[in-house]
Amino acid sequence: MYKLPIKDILADAFIIPWRDKSRFINALSFPVLTLVFAWAIWAFVKPANPFINIGFYLLYLFTFCYFAITCHRLILLKDEAKHSYNTIRVLHFFKWFVIIYGISLILEMIVLTIMMNIIKGFDPNNISDIRDFLYLPLMYIVGRFSLILPASALDLKGSLKWSWSATRNNGINILCIVGLFPWFMYILVSYIYRDEPSIIEQALIALLTYFVTAIGIFALSLTYRALQLNAQK
Numbered sequence: 001m002y003k004l005p006i007k008d009i010l011a012d013a014f015i016i017p018w019r020d021k022s023r024f025i026n027a028l029s030f031p032v033l034t035l036v037f038a039w040a041i042w043a044f045v046k047p048a049n050p051f052i053n054i055g056f057y058l059l060y061l062f063t064f065c066y067f068a069i070t071c072h073r074l075i076l077l078k079d080e081a082k083h084s085y086n087t088i089r090v091l092h093f094f095k096w097f098v099i100i101y102g103i104s105l106i107l108e109m110i111v112l113t114i115m116m117n118i119i120k121g122f123d124p125n126n127i128s129d130i131r132d133f134l135y136l137p138l139m140y141i142v143g144r145f146s147l148i149l150p151a152s153a154l155d156l157k158g159s160l161k162w163s164w165s166a167t168r169n170n171g172i173n174i175l176c177i178v179g180l181f182p183w184f185m186y187i188l189v190s191y192i193y194r195d196e197p198s199i200i201e202q203a204l205i206a207l208l209t210y211f212v213t214a215i216g217i218f219a220l221s222l223t224y225r226a227l228q229l230n231a232q233k
Contacts, residue, residue, distance in 0.1 A: 002230045004173040004223060010181060013219040016075065027074055031067035032210050036203055038063050043202065065094045071214050072153035075221035093152045099160070100145045104138045139179030144171055146178055150224040166227055177223055182216040 017024045042056045066085060111134060112127060147163040167174050189208055 001169050002227075004170045004177070004226055006173055006176050009177060009219055009222045009226065012222050013215050016222075017214075017218060024074055027070055028067070028214065031063070031070050032207065034063050035060070035067055035210060036206055039206055040199065040203060043199065061097075062090060062094055065090050065097055067210070067214075068097075068149070068217050069093050069153040071217035072150045072221045072224075075218050076150060076154060076225060089153070089155060092155075093149065096148050096152050100142055100148070103145070104142050107141070108134055108138060135183070136175065136179060139183075140171060140175045143167070143174035143178035146174070146220055147224050147227065150221050166231065170227070174223065177219050178216070181219060182212070185212040185215065188212075 038056075038060050042060060045056075047053050047056065069089060070085075108131065112130060115130065144164050144167045145160050147166050148158045148160060151158040151163075186209070189205070189212055192208075193205060
């Protein structure tokens, strides 16, 4: 029974980009700058209209999918990564991204609704604590489904059922890679955040956050590659 090498995957998520940093920087500079630009405009405009807000959010999410696809292809295709932008590819990736995290959100809402209705005197202030408690089980589900994302970045067909099956016997390992590892990294980034930061400070923190996010995506790519190579044996 194959078990994902967590330590090797997490180490390679740092080592591989470092060894080939010029290629990674060249490929990711435009997607990252686009993300920062989109976020800065959104933060500066602060639209009061909820529909405009949703439009900004969807645009930002679309740009993030382009960034994530580039990260996956840098690890899995190397020289082809610079050709990562393709509208159909991004829309396909966007679809799976929304489906996976939409499932997570729906499950969270179901649990919160049940608890609010069965617990007498439920305090809404406890919702944040409940969400923290739900993070691990929800990320377990997200992790089991997440192989569809690197597959989609490679223009390969897949399904949630396929991803769930491919990660069988590695659920906890996937949770460590997709859930615990990014969570720990984001906590470290949060320590440098201060109250009422300037736009420039927020942009710098955003850049650092994207760096951490890229490392997490690289780890998912390496997880996908390890599982696929094992399946071919």
